[in-house]
Amino acid sequence: MSKHILVVDDAFAIRQIVGYTLRSAGYRVSEAADGMEAFEKASADVFDLVLTDLHMPRVDGLTLIARLRAQPRYRFTPMLVLSTESSVEAKSRGRAAGATGWLVKPFEPRRLLELTDRVLGR
Amino acid sequence: MSLDMRQFYQVFFEETEEHLANIEALLLRLDERQPSAGEVAEIFRAAHSIKGSSATFGFEDMAALTHELEDMLDRVRKGKLGLTRAMIDAGLEAVDVLRSLLDAHRGARQPDTGRAERLRQRLAALATQAPDGADRFQDHDDLRRYELVFNLTRVVAGSGLLVGNMLDELGRLGELEIIERPPAQQPEGRWRVRLSTRAEESALRAVLELVTDPGALHLTRMPPDAPDPASSGGFAEEAEDGSYTLFQPFPPAGRREGQPAGEPPVGDAEMSASQTTLAQSPPKAVSVASRSSADAWIRVGVDKVDQMIDLVGELVITRSILQEVANQVDAEVLDRLMHGLGLLERHTRALQESVMSIRMVSVSMVFGRFPRLVRELSARLGKRVRLQMEGEHNALDRGLVERIADPITHLVRNALDHGIEAPALRRAAGKPEEGRLVLRAAHQGSYILIQVEDDGAGLSRERILARAQARGLPVREGMSDAEVWQLICEPGLSTADEISDLSGRGVGMDVVKRNVQALGGQLEIRSTPGRGTCIGVRLPLTLAIVDGLIVGIGSERYVLPFGFVTETLQVSPDAVVVVGGQARMIRVRGDYLPVIELGRVLGVPQAASDWCAGIMVVVEAHGMRAAVLVDSLIDQQQVVIKHLGDHFRRLPVFSAATVLGNGKVALIFDVAGLLERLRSGQTLAA
DSSP: OOOEEEEEOSOHHHHHHHHHHHHHTTOEEEEESSHHHHHHHHHHSOOSEEEEOSSOSSSOHHHHHHHHHTSGGGSSOOEEEEESOOOHHHHHHHHHHTOSEEEESSOOHHHHHHHHHHHTTO | OOOOGGGGHHHHHHHHHHHHHHHHHHHHHOOTTSOOHHHHHHHHHHHHHHHHHHHHTTOHHHHHHHHHHHHHHHHHHTTSSOOOHHHHHHHHHHHHHHHHHHHHHTTSSOOOHHHHHHHHHHHHHHHHSOGGGOOHHHHHHHSEEEEEEEEBOHHHHTOHHHHHHHHHHHHHHEEEEEEEOOOTTOOSSEEEEEEEESSOHHHHHHHHHTTBOTTOOEEEEEOTTOOOHHHHSOOSEEOTTSSEEESSOOOOGGGGGGSOSSOOOTTOHHHHHHHHHHHTOOSSOOOOOOOOOSOOOOOOOHHHHHHHHHHHHHHHHHHHHHHHHHTTSOHHHHHHHHHHHHHHHHHHHHHHHHHHHHTEEETHHHHTTHHHHHHHHHHHHTOOEEEEEESTTSEEEHHHHHHHHHHHHHHHHHIIIIISOOHHHHHHTTSOSSEEEEEEEEEETTEEEEEEEEOSOOOOHHHHHHHHHHTTOOOOTTOOHHHHHHGGGSHHHHTOGGGGGSSSOOTTHHHHHHHHHHTTOEEEEEEETTTEEEEEEEEESOSSEEEEEEEEETTEEEEEEGGGEEEEEOOOGGGEEEETTEEEEEEETTEEEEEEEHHHHHTOTTOOOOTTTSEEEEEEETTEEEEEEESEEEEEEEEEOBOOOTTGGGOTTEEEEEEOTTSOEEEEEOHHHHHHHHHTTOOOOO
8 A cells, every 4th residue: 555645734736736746656645734734634544754844824844743753653754844944953943843854845846756755665 | 757837836826815915914904013923923924835835836036035025024023123114014015026926927917027126135134134223133132042951840741731831831932942852752851942032031930940840940041143052963864955854864765676665664663763762752642632624625716616607507597498398288297397397496596506605705805905005095195094894704706806896996095085084174073083994895685785984074965966067967956865976976977087076086986886787786875974975885696697577578578687676567547647748657656656668768569658558667776766668577587697798788778688498588687777877867778
């Protein structure tokens, strides 16, 4: 069964592009519009990878990652941040929150797939 | 892989427009003396979202501009900069420029790159410029950075909820950054966090002393630009082009093919050892009610909805075809057929309503633009105006929203320009200097009423009458106020140059009225001298289907929209008022009504001319009544409005056409327009 990825971004357009890119590489993709919705979906289902934006309404990306990490089933799940921020400081915060890696927006579809393939061991 | 971004453009355009409208509304609401932190954060987020998307779509000009806007907002959000009027103004201009860049990417026009670049620089300057000429280092004095090291008490550390509360509490004080935290399996342990805050040290202690082991809290104030120890620590891997970073080692990209097919699942014991330490998992989960998302929704293109509406329209026509056939079958079958047709009608109506509701959008789509307009126009006119909006959450057909925006804008402009007086005049009149402008939307049956009300000088009956008379417009003794106010919509009055001093509106009101009527709506004007004016636009909620009264004139069939029909009757000879041997009016329960002989006006052969033999349909629109003479009443049924082509528009008595059950096209009368022409003495004929 193909890996199931949760894509979290408040921009519908980004979710579409990321979703399209991942689906065309054979992944199963679910979407959430903010950290709160993502947390709910992640609690109701099990995902192999969480790919999240940073700034979102209600619950932001890093809080989402920290909260998911606290759940036994997501302790080791790869979680990637997809953000326009690229400073070392921002990435450090990402690492501290429990992120697996950091992808800078705008992303190249090829790079996104390279990264997801790697963290999913594909 | 190749990815054609163009297929997602439309979504990007729409989403960005929504964000821009949101940013604009929020900026207008911001009080620069006491900006709401939540609103600044919301504007920041919207700007951030536009930046991310536009960069992803390769719209670099938009991304560059939003980057500066976002940067400026970020500093305000973090308390590094105070919000100023100049920032709000620049933010509003950014909305305009971004809209025009968006249009340019849609191919609508050439982008004004010069303006975008100038604004980008202005935003950058505002973001780096500290208020009151102070430089940025003084800002840092205001904003203190602390590093806090502590162990949580056993009870707190064991509860995800309490840990969450503590983090929320700290987050409220400023920008929180978690540098180090104990892993999940080990709830007790060292926490190291940083906080950029304006709060006093004592406030920080107050939050933490309740939850930390006594004596275990170490609080250090950090120098403003201290290097971040965490940032100096390298990451496991960084892509050569900087496009991604991995915080822990993963198999190299090139070696994927060499891996066995059945790779070990992620979360496997071997991996977990290294990940646990690096991921620094927090304690047990913060509980969040897990429920399925209640508001699941999809986004569909307007064209698809329009297609559905068309199909529902076809269904309505199909039903009338069946109805027509039903009239020719024998009685036994007829009963059952009629029952089925009744069901079909009910279901079609329900289907129509639900399809129409998909097209419904909030009135705030129209109202949303007015805070900006009022702000700018009142500043230019030297007036003080408080805008109040009511009922903007009511729903309106999307098509209507687009077409009603201009007329309403016109009314708002007029209210500001001519209605509300200058502060000095208002003071002299004993009114507060600040004028009040109310935009109101309310449902009334199958109509929506949009009102623009001001507390300005009001219309002057005498001046309008004098002016109308001078222009040769029909003016009579004892005209009601409502009739006098309608005069301001006369082309003769409206286009006159000197009209703007006619206590008044006038400028372009004829155009407003025409546009409103073209939508099947009416314009209602109320005014009290010295107290203000209220202009209402009454519009049918749905455009596609109306209940119609089908009438026969000669061998032709026409439709009168049922909403305008008050009654139908036959007159006896003694109710006909004859003046100079000519029938002029009919008397209905003490009222005298003018009669419109449609058949004669339209030149229909064999149309009734005998008032007592035919049937009178009494119609009413904006307070005026008249009787329409027809030969017969055929049916009352839903009809689907088909818009008339351009050359048909020149027929002033018709608003649209429909297809009847027998497949024939019938014209729909523009009742409001008909009465209007009757009142103003214009010829009814085309």
